[in-house]
Amino acid sequence: MKVVFAPDSFKGTVTAADAARALADGWHSIRPDDHLTIRPMADGGEGTLAAVAAAHPVTSLLRVGGCTGPDGRTVDGEYALLPDGTAVVELATASGLPLMGPRLAPLTATTRGTGEIIAAALDHGATRLLLGLGGSASTDGGTGLLHVLGLRLFDVAGAPLPDGGGALARAHRIECGGLRPAPPGGVQLLTDVTNPLLGPDGAAAVYGPQKGAGPEETARLEAGLTRLSELLGGAPERAGAGAAGGTAYGLAATWGAAITPGAAAVADLLRLDEAIASADLVVTGEGRFVPPACAERPSARSSPAPPARVSPRRWWQASPPTRPRSPSPPSQARPTPPVRRPPTGSGRQAPVWPARRGSMLPKTWGRRAGPQSD
Template structure:
């Protein structure tokens, strides 16, 4: 008789193809097909990018979605409004208030754009969501900043919280990256204070604010910036760093088009997103009683060991004494530490086939991993 095992399935999203929630369900279906008697626990993960709210909301009892209408990544006034939300988490211990989870992508994400807008896109709506969370009683903030549409140095977000960025005539600069080069002075006198419990930025990159590894050079082209625009944006971010007090070399300052820098200037701290999300959903406790843990992401490469979801789940599995297994759309790095790994591209015969029907191949992968025992 086969012993009953406890399996925890904790993948990240497979970006561009399927969410972490759907990926976990598909892997579970495959595992059950091979081992129907096992107990399977779904614990979809995130690293601070798009889908962080969905991941936490599905795992934390009492979490409340708080719908809002705010400015999207382009537009002003009543134009360009988008429907977004933040998440209110109940207090976990006496004396603490609730936690607000705010996801940049929900308001200011690149998926809101019909066409890329590298110079005009801004983060103002993200700041509006932060303000709504504070008004809604958040004692502490978790700020997930992946998936940004803009390279505005977070000036939009701070403007929504009361900051003013002024040109040499004392007027407000244009929103978005286009206005960065005109900034002469930052007036932070009316900037909203941090909540009593502070704010933690959930980042998934370690880039500085500017330079060859900075926000404009590395991520600007993904947001539609031409080489000339990249140079203009990088110069604007350098200008911003002279009027706002934060260290532009801090790892993660360049995240979300420099929004990480702005939040550091506000007084927030920064932590790897996978670490914070794992803590928020109690993943360590789930894994501590597990026999096997399955994690995954779209592409497992040399960067996956640098604070990404698979590396965090592997560390928790090692601490909890569980066997760790990996699934990825592509595996392009050594999978040392994982007892078994599956590439969806290899399973399907090609990357194109895997991308065409990822949930099917995730289910096959789950079944394959169960057989690997």
């Protein structure tokens, strides 16, 4: 039997790579003769580099020292360089919210460090860029990143603006003449959110509070992003433009970057479809594990597990095989998950078994995770 393990991360509890390994180890302990394939997934946020490196042994992981963290402190950056010249950069590596520690700075946090990683990748000869957006600490519209690449913003007195979304409302003039050209193979932005840049569903209103912004700071960030859109033009209303505090908008407006669903793009990089094609069973899962009593309704941005996004016509949910056990009292019995069958005439397809709390998983996975981020 051929089994593919392709989970995304379970935020706050376990990484995608560790989840895949734990599931595979548990399966192997019961069925040691099965052929197991591990494909840790990601949606463009945290874990994207690890997923790419796990699937491509020849990938070069290159360190970029001395990057500017979201709060100005120095952090180490890293990017992956594929054999075809594609650089894979994860914004959270140098500009992620966890790098802020307990003291958040919603008005001054910056994406400058991500720009330094991108510049290093281009200097190294990268001809195409995949930028994973997720887990950002800032709401600066990507201006910190773009400043490293040559964009300049000035206030009415002609003074350069400092980093951070809190200063953007004072922007009076923008200079793009010195902006570094995009790589010849183009720029693809990987995100799992569909928020526009502005408005009640925009970057500041939805994600500003989890980055430390109160009502006054959120209004100031909204005003700053509005002013940025007036100067840059582009399509601030586009789905996904609000990803990573508006970084998606900034790169789309200046570099013509394409905003794409992260999970599908990562799956292409991992050649997940090829692995699924010959599989008898696919085990996947994503999100976070919480006690049943604390389980929340899915958010508006929830979407199917990664393999389902790759090939929606070739999967269905199946209950896991179980070993005989004593009957449980009615109050403790677990409901049987629904079974989704492939359409008639679709041929033999591998079922997808979403990982569930309590099946071959470490007990520490029951801890509750923090809020989702952009």
